[in-house]
Amino acid sequence: MIGVGTAAPATSYTQQEVLDAFAITDPRIRSVFMNSAIERRHLVLPPEDEKGVRISEPQGDLLDKHKRSAVEMGAEALRACLKRAGAELSDLRHLCCVTSTGFLTPGLSALLIKELGIDRHCSRSDIVGMGCNAGLNALNVVAGWSAAHPGELAVVLCAEACSSAYAMDGTMRTAVVNSLFGDGAAAVALISQGGRGHGGSAGGEGPGILKFASCIIPEAVDAMRYEWDRDQGRFSFYLDPLIPYVVGAHAEIVVDRLLEGTGLRRSxxxxxxxxxxxxxxxxxxxxxxxxxxxxxxxxxxxxxxxxNVSSGSFLFSYERLLDEGVTRPGEYGVLMTMGPGSTIETALVRW
Structure with a gap:
């Protein structure tokens, strides 16, 4: 992992400002927003009506917003990632794009290759609809591509325009989602010095990827859903209030599997x-x-x-860790994401 970059819309709001923008007065819903441990989120909110209240956007407008925002944020995050990796757009050989907040055909990878003038021979892949865990699913796949193409540069790009997936109907179901997600994009660059396995860093400030481990929880398959809301006439995301505890109860299982055979303990x-x-x-x-x-x-x-910036959240944290400058050669790290399925994805890395 030789570079990382992030981006977000220019507009950001406090939780109070979001409540005010949609004229939400229900004390239960306001409590969900104000007790979320979130101070600000970057969002692209809908336009205001003549009374200054944000109007509800039809699904077509939401899809347009997703396409526009994902391309803009994605391009910015990709450029920042390559700059940090000391690379140019012309060096890119594989681009994998991840998004779950809108459906695009052709995919985001094709749109960005056209937008940025990336070489037409750059191979590409798109991971769509896997949700917040998808960044590590993509990293797993692209690490395999990198191992098979030593010395060639690949990038995983997560672009999530979460404000394109909101349904503002004043219910507690949507309040949980509307209080939580923000817009953002994050990219990480990968390169392999050898064609055998994922181990060993290719140099620079980032770690080498050693292995991955996954855990799906089939009995909680409906706990996180993005589905058509017939009343709203648009897609709407659902989060089961119990999902944090379900995920927490399975965290040990997947981490122990990740460390199995490595001789490492959690400590x-x-x-x-x-x-x-x-x-x-x-x-x-x-x-x-x-x-x-x-x-x-x-x-x-x-x-x-x-x-919560969905699939790119862990890369925002990774960027902050690198900026902190505390990592040392030989240290181990664990990356962990979770999302619909319900799924926990993990990766073991070493500096």
Missing amino acids: DIRHWLVHSGGKKVIDAVTVNLGLTRHDVRHTSGVLRDHG
Whole structure:
């Protein structure tokens, strides 16, 4: 992992400003917003009506917004990532784009190749609809591509325009979603020096990827859903209130599987980069893995400053860790994401 870059819309709002923008007065819903551990989120809110209230956007407008925002944020994050990696757009050989907040055909990868003038021979892939865990699913696939193409540059780009997936109907169901997600894009560059396995860093400030482990929870397959809301006439995301505890209860299982055969214990992991899924998710994972507040400081910081930016959240935390300048050669880290399925994805890395 030789470079990382992030981007977000220019407009950001406090939780109070979002409540005011949609004239939400229900004390139960306001409590959900104000107790979320989120201070600000970057969002592209709908236009105002003649009374200054934000109007509800039809699904067609939401899809247009997703396409526009994903391309703009994605391009900015990709450029920032390549700059940090000391690379140019002309060096890119594979682009994998991840998004779950809108459907695009042709996919985001094709749109960005055209928008940025990337070489037409750059191979590409798109991972759509896998949700907040998808960044690590993509990293797993592209790490395999990199191992098969030593010396060639690949990028995983997560672009999530979450404000294109909102349904503002004043219900508690949508309040949980509307209080949590923010817009953002994040990219990470990969390169392999050898064609055998994923181990070993290719140089620079980032770690080498050693292995991955997954855990799907079939009995919770309906706990996180993005589906058509017939009353609203648009897609709407649903989160089961119990999902933080379900995820937390399975965190040990997948981490133990990740470390199996490595000779490592959880106490040997110096850096933890966990998806900023929400305050209760972070608390549940922290308790079940025996982590400290310091271990998840970047996870909590990203939630505070951006909300849940879906598949790219862990890369926002990764960027903050690198900026902190505390990693040392030989240290191990665990990346963890969770999302619909219900699924927990993990990766073991070493600096």
